[in-house]
Amino acid sequence: KNDITANVIHHYVASTKDTNELALQMGTKVGAHLTDGNGDGILVEPVGDAESLSLDVLRRTSFGLLQGSRMRSTKTEFVSCPSCGRTLFDLQDTTAAIQEATGHLPGVTIAVMGCIVNGPGEMADADFGYVGTIPGKVDLYYGKEVVRKSIPNEEAVDALVDLIKSYDMWQDKEEDAEESESEAVATA
DSSP: OOOOSSSSSEEEEEEEOHHHHHHHHHHIIIHHHHTOOOOOOOOOOEEEGGGGOOOHHHHHHHHHHHHHHHHHOOOOOOEOOOOTEEEEEEHHHHHHHHHHHHTTTOOOOEEEESSSTTTHTTTTSSSSEEEEEETTTTEEETTTTTEEEHHHHHHHHHHHHHHHHHOOOOOOOOOOOHHHHHHHHHHH
């Protein structure tokens, strides 16, 4: 083996201003390399139409690619089933509510599964699981173990937050920098 210790950063020249297309292109052209361990990061150079993309869009897309490649965890990761006839709750609304409550927890993986049939197997790598078991009720998992059973749907998101707190993986949401700045000016 060569004793190369320099970091390899993929230089990606982006020419689209469509953010979905940008994510798709970066994933297909660079993501596979990063997932295979061939590289340490990405540098995105916007050209042409892409020059209108904000730095925040480029940053979020790049960090999303690094998280998807299992190289860096900057946000909560959500795993969800595609939904089928066995799904026992509104998967989209429930996932949105869970994301709203827990989306600020970097390094935490939460699986949202519609039914008990496939859910536990599909969420095997998640830290926490939210699984429909009978109509109107869910079970909560820590890893592969059921830790709370038959929680009514309307109480389940709060119960999930409590479960995350009980395993010391919770952190309070950070205030937006603008809000903090406004409060500091108001109190001065």
